[in-house]
Amino acid sequence: MLEIQGVSLTMDEGQTVEILRNINLRLAEKKIYVITGPNGGGKSSLAKVIMGVYPPSAGKIFLDGQDITTKTITERALLGLGYAFQNPPRFKGLKVKELIKLAASTNPDKLNIGDLLHDVGLCAQDYLDRDADASLSGGEMKRIEIATVLARKLRVAVFDEPEAGIDLWSFQRLAETFKFIHEKYETTILIISHQERILDLADEIILIANGEISEQSDKDKILNKILKDEDCCSSQCEKGVIQDAEFAG
């Protein structure tokens, strides 16, 4: 269903930075994939390439056999790709209920907006008429954005660190909600996460470090590896390796 073939990403920020190198992935229908790995490894960048935020510098992306590499974010959204950002944007002039209705407008199913808010741990009566702007906290906006993704009937839903800024109590419900959409819809779910509870939902875990997929397999194998702290980033990654380091203070 979603296939990523030889995708690389470089950025030119004064000097060329290689962010992703030759990523190959094939995501099957109705499965949950969790991408994990060290900070700065390239997880969010890969999600942004999939969503069309960054154009890849090499490689191709296919959705249901259709080449979507050059499609815009909007075109991809219409084809059923949805993305919940790590740091969601605010919407001045829109109420929470209007934002969710807008997201649900292409979903043929009738959805109860209050229930959607409940699924992400928010009380409907407190939030439906709130402005979806900077008056909401980071965690509140994050949950509302996840509710907008849940409101759409998607082929592929990508969630970038859904746990960030979310309190433990709501997080428990959120993990159950991912399980529920996985069971109810045909949606392929791709979650970027560092949380064991989310890793536990995965059919497969994909480990990304240094811009490359270092491993893709079932969760027990990868969890073992992570817990044993193998292969963090490179063999040079040890205290005291850099002899001519700069000093502060």
Ligand SMILES: Nc1ncnc2c1ncn2[C@@H]1O[C@H](COP(=O)(O)OP(=O)(O)OP(=O)(O)O)[C@@H](O)[C@H]1O
């Ligand atoms: N727009 C950009 N310009 C230059 N470098 C970038 C840009 N976006 C990301 N990077 C760099 O690419 C690398 C991968 O970043 P990315 O955000 O994809 O990592 P990540 O695995 O999602 O990290 P985290 O777990 O901390 O969220 C980092 O070194 C980052 O500094």
